[in-house]
Amino acid sequence: MLSEGMTDAVSLARNLLRCPSVTPADAGALGVLEKALKDVGFETHRVTFSEAGADDTDNLYARIGAGSPHITFAGHTDVVPPGDEQAWSHGAFAGDVKDGVLYGRGAVDMKGAIACAVAAALDYLAAHGGKPQKGTISFLITGDEEGLAVNGTVKLLEWAAKRGETFDHCLLGEPSNVNAIGDTIKVGRRGSLSGTIVVDGKQGHVAYPDRAKNPVPDIAELIAALESDPLDRGSDHFPPSNLEFISVDVGNPAWNVIPAQAKARFNIRHNDTHSQHALRTLIEERLAKAAGNRIKAHVVWEPSNADAFLTKPGTFTDLVIAAIADVTGRTPKLDTGGGTSDARFITRYCPVLEFGLVGQTMHQVDERTPLADIEMLTNIYRGVLDRYFK
Numbered sequence: 001m002l003s004e005g006m007t008d009a010v011s012l013a014r015n016l017l018r019c020p021s022v023t024p025a026d027a028g029a030l031g032v033l034e035k036a037l038k039d040v041g042f043e044t045h046r047v048t049f050s051e052a053g054a055d056d057t058d059n060l061y062a063r064i065g066a067g068s069p070h071i072t073f074a075g076h077t078d079v080v081p082p083g084d085e086q087a088w089s090h091g092a093f094a095g096d097v098k099d100g101v102l103y104g105r106g107a108v109d110m111k112g113a114i115a116c117a118v119a120a121a122l123d124y125l126a127a128h129g130g131k132p133q134k135g136t137i138s139f140l141i142t143g144d145e146e147g148l149a150v151n152g153t154v155k156l157l158e159w160a161a162k163r164g165e166t167f168d169h170c171l172l173g174e175p176s177n178v179n180a181i182g183d184t185i186k187v188g189r190r191g192s193l194s195g196t197i198v199v200d201g202k203q204g205h206v207a208y209p210d211r212a213k214n215p216v217p218d219i220a221e222l223i224a225a226l227e228s229d230p231l232d233r234g235s236d237h238f239p240p241s242n243l244e245f246i247s248v249d250v251g252n253p254a255w256n257v258i259p260a261q262a263k264a265r266f267n268i269r270h271n272d273t274h275s276q277h278a279l280r281t282l283i284e285e286r287l288a289k290a291a292g293n294r295i296k297a298h299v300v301w302e303p304s305n306a307d308a309f310l311t312k313p314g315t316f317t318d319l320v321i322a323a324i325a326d327v328t329g330r331t332p333k334l335d336t337g338g339g340t341s342d343a344r345f346i347t348r349y350c351p352v353l354e355f356g357l358v359g360q361t362m363h364q365v366d367e368r369t370p371l372a373d374i375e376m377l378t379n380i381y382r383g384v385l386d387r388y389f390k
Contacts, residue, residue, distance in 0.1 A: 009119035009378045010102065010371055012036060014095035016111040017104035022081050023147035024055035029077035029111070033118060033141060037062040040122055041130055042139075047159055049151035055144070057151035061160060063138035064125070070136040070165075071388050073117040073381075074153065074172045074346055076145035079106040080363050087365045103368045112369050113173025113356035113377060114141065120381035133389045138167070145342050153342040154305065157349055169316045170352040171384065174341050175359030181376045182328030185320065186354035188310035188336040189344060190238060193268045193279055194302040197222060197287065199295060203260035215262035216250060218295045223248070223264055225290035226283070231270065237310050238271030238336050243283075271336075272308045306340045309347040316351055323383035324355070327376050355380075 012032070019029035030046065038044045042062040050056045082092035082105045090096040090103040097103070102112065121137055140160070142152030160167075176186045199219040204212025223245055231241040245266045250259040270279055284299055291297045311317070313334065324332055332355075346352040357377060361367045 009115045009374050010097070012119060013102060013107070013112045013115035013374060014097070014104075016077065016115060017095035017102070017106055018093055019077070020093045021078050021106070021143065023078040024057050024144050024151075026058045026077070026143050030058055030060045030141060030143065033077070033114065033139070034060055034062065036118055036122070037139065040064075040125055047156060049155040051150050054148045054150045057142065057144040059143060059152055059156045060139065060141040061156060062141075063136055063165070065132040065134075065136040068135055068166075069168045069388060070138065071385070072138040072140050072167045072170045072350075073114075073121070074140040074170050074342060074352070075110050075114040075117070075174075076142045076152065076342065077106070077111060077114065078143045078146050079109070079111070080146050083365055089366055097371065100371050101368050102371060102374065103366060105367055107361075107367045107369045108175045108357040108359055109362035109367070110173050110175060110356055112374055113175070116374055116378040117171070117173055117381050119378050120385060123382055124385040135389060137385070138165075140170075140346075142342065149305070149342065154345040157345055161349070167350040169388075170346050170350055171320070171381070172341065172343050172346065172352055172354045173356035174343070174354045175356045175362050176335075176354045177356070177358040179358065179360075180328070180330070181358060181373050182324045182330035182332055182380075184335050185317070185324075185332045186336065186338065186341075186343070187313070187317065187334045188237060188272075189306075189308065189338065189340055190241070190269045190271055190336065191274070191276065191304075191308035191344075192306035192340050193270060193276055193304050195266060195280075195283070196300045196302075197226075197264045197266070197297060198300060199262045199297045201258070201260055201262070201296075204258045206256050206258055209258065212258040214258045216259065218297070219248065219262040219264050222287060222290050222295065222297060226266075226286055229286070231268070231279075231282070232273045235271050235273050238273075238308065241268060241270035241274065241279075243268045270308055272310055274308070276304055276307060306344050309344055310336065311347065311351045311353060314351070317353060319387045320353055320355060320384055323380050323387060326383055327379045
């Protein structure tokens with residue numbers, strides 16, 4: 001159970017939920033965390049990054065202690081839009097509690113987990129004279145994970161590295177659990193690669209097809225060819241990669257015109273058997289083979305910052321599993337499924353595990369989490385800190 005002196009994770013979570021921090025707005029969320037951490041001795045830094053074509057993003061880095069071992073808790077306070085707020089049974093940004101359940105946008109993804117991590121850290125420090133027994137505790141909190149993710153964690157890590165910060169391990173509070181607290185740890189993620197196949201034809205009147213070249217049947221043929229052969233058979237820790245076409249467009253409003261060009265957009269979620277470069281080469285080779293000399297086609301690739309990664313099992317994973325088992329009695333599954341997260345940036349600096357609340361309602365109307373889950377997660381994080389600094 002939580003100690004009497006522990007800062008209330010639920011109160012902190014409610015204060016965060018009351019900040020309508022829809023990407024890229026901060027709306028005071030980082031200020032809530034900064035005050036809670038600064039009041040107990042954390043050195044805090046608010047850092048804003050800018051990049052052409054993206055919104056300015058405010059970020060928070062806070063640390064206490066010195067040297068190794070250094071554990072950092074990472075997360076994001078930005079949230080997706082609430083959608084139709086009239087459809088919510090409780091205000092999307094009210095932070096209401098009813099029947100032992102906390103409601104609000106970001107309750108599970110992932111303001112709730114951030115509140116748990118901060119509460120656990122403050123309780124640990126209160127029990128150890130206001131500082132770690134040895135080493136460092138820090139927080140890497142961003143405001144653009146749900147957006148373009150270019151002015152947040154990726155740049156905050158670069159900023160920290162230039163200051164000489166080194167991280168030994170990271171816990172990212174994404175909602176990793178599927179059905180119950182303690183059932184899943186994310187130890188990796190598949191990569192993401194997007195592109196557009198462009199097929200050039202010749203525009204003309206539909207009554208005179210001999211004077212035109214229709215790209216629509218051609219692009220349909222290429223789509224079928226690219227989907228016919230698997231990209232791989234999976235790997236030890238990842239399922240097979242999959243290529244999915246998400247739109248086909250010719251930009252033609254007329255009924256009597258053969259279009260000049262057809263485009264098909266696709267996304268690939270790939271495992272660790274491919275690098276981004278190798279995967280692009282593979283797709284281009286398959287496209288060229290299917291097109292032959294008859295179809296004029298090429299691929300336009302989108303910029304990508306989502307490589308596949310894996311945190312291999314080791315002492316840190318064992319430590320987190322033990323903390324989870326102590327609180328929940330469960331042995332979590334080590335999983336690599338789901339979409340992308342900021343862990344793809346953190347893995348370049350240190351081993352990272354994702355463990356947070358149950359993700360059943362993330363991004364939904366009436367996003368919510370039981371208070372009991374907040375208490376369990378706080379106790380798990382507290383147990384991780386005890387083990388980590390022993």
